[in-house]
Amino acid sequence: xxxxxxxxxxxxxxxxxxxxxxxxxxxxxxxxxxxxxxxxxxxxxxxxxxxxxxxxxxxxxxxxxxxxxxxxxxxxxxxxxxxxxxxxxxxxxxxxxxxxxxxxxxxxxxxxxxxxxxxxxxxxxxxxxxxxxxxxxxxxxxxxxxxxxxxxxxxxxxxxxxxxxxxxxxxxxxxxxxxxxxxxxxxxxxxxxxxxxxxxxxxxxxxxxxxxxxxxxxxxxxxxxxxxxxxxxxxxxxxxxxxxxxxxxxxxxxxxxxxxxxxxxxxxxxxxxxxxxxxxxxxxxxxxxxxxxxxxxxxxxxxxxxxxxxxxxxxxxxx
Numbered sequence: 001x002x003x004x005x006x007x008x009x010x011x012x013x014x015x016x017x018x019x020x021x022x023x024x025x026x027x028x029x030x031x032x033x034x035x036x037x038x039x040x041x042x043x044x045x046x047x048x049x050x051x052x053x054x055x056x057x058x059x060x061x062x063x064x065x066x067x068x069x070x071x072x073x074x075x076x077x078x079x080x081x082x083x084x085x086x087x088x089x090x091x092x093x094x095x096x097x098x099x100x101x102x103x104x105x106x107x108x109x110x111x112x113x114x115x116x117x118x119x120x121x122x123x124x125x126x127x128x129x130x131x132x133x134x135x136x137x138x139x140x141x142x143x144x145x146x147x148x149x150x151x152x153x154x155x156x157x158x159x160x161x162x163x164x165x166x167x168x169x170x171x172x173x174x175x176x177x178x179x180x181x182x183x184x185x186x187x188x189x190x191x192x193x194x195x196x197x198x199x200x201x202x203x204x205x206x207x208x209x210x211x212x213x214x215x216x217x218x219x220x221x222x223x224x225x226x227x228x229x230x231x232x233x234x235x236x237x238x239x240x241x242x243x244x245x246x247x248x249x250x251x252x253x254x255x256x257x258x259x260x261x262x263x264x265x266x267x268x269x270x271x272x273x274x275x276x277x278x279x280x281x282x283x284x285x286x287x288x289x290x291x292x293x294x295x296x297x298x299x300x301x302x303x304x305x306x307x308x309x310x311x312x313x314x315x316x317x318x319x
């Protein structure tokens with residue numbers, strides 16, 4: 001068996017986890033399978049890489065040597081792969097903009113603005129519920145810009161050389177059936193909704209944890225939480241089966257009312273990311289300006305949010 005990069009990743013995973021069992025869990029492998037693989041790697045390298053006992057796994061001197069080389073080789077190999085994919089996906093002499101986005105208010109307006117300013121420049125889009133997936137696509141050169149959201153002050157995905165800029169900060173509001181007793185209120189407290197079932201769209205941010213924390217501060221634990229698509233969320237709100245957490249720029253359908261949450265216990269940052277060495281990085285300043293304008297347009301279309309923003313000026317589009 002020849003030594004491969006995946007073998008070095010296994011050695012690194014065991015060292016970082018401090019035990020074969022924990023490393024197997026992180027790698028999604030059965031512990032016996034990882035143990036057998038580690039033994040084969042040790043035979044190739046000529047000796048034991050870890051001292052293993054009931055306290056975990058600690059690198060031997062040989063293990064330290066292998067790990068020191070792995071810490072150089074693995075990042076270098078990943079950088080080579082990313083640069084190669086970016087090169088293969090580069091647009092050459094033909095200008096184009098490839099945009100990726102999670103669910104949010106900016107993508108449609110940004111596409112419209114780019115198509116208006118540069119009608120001969122192709123614009124393509126890709127949507128995903130996963131901010132991490134879009135970040136990886138930026139790193140690999142498969143898209144030029146990513147529009148994602150991040151909960152409150154939490155950091156965007158940082159695994160790689162992606163530049164992130166905040167386009168705007170929005171509160172999270174709640175969608176209620178128009179016949180709901182609280183639907184006519186100017187705002188409601190989270191505690192007043194303690195008896196509700198909830199619906200949210202999926203994502204890989206920390207929003208679920210932030211929501212649970214906000215509910216705990218309000219003195220309750222949320223009941224059933226439906227994680228589903230936008231259309232299903234709207235249906236559940238319309239028939240009174242759930243209160244739906246939504247971005248304040250959302251345009252509710254007939255039969256549903258959007259109500260602000262008092263004190264804005266939940267916030268959502270709109271972020272734009274790009275690779276500093278990507279083929280369209282030189283246009284980043286212009287794209288940022290158009291993204292902010294698209295976000296401001298979305299606020300103006302939401303009369304409820306625009307009225308709330310007049311009393312809460314620290315939110316909205318970033319300057």
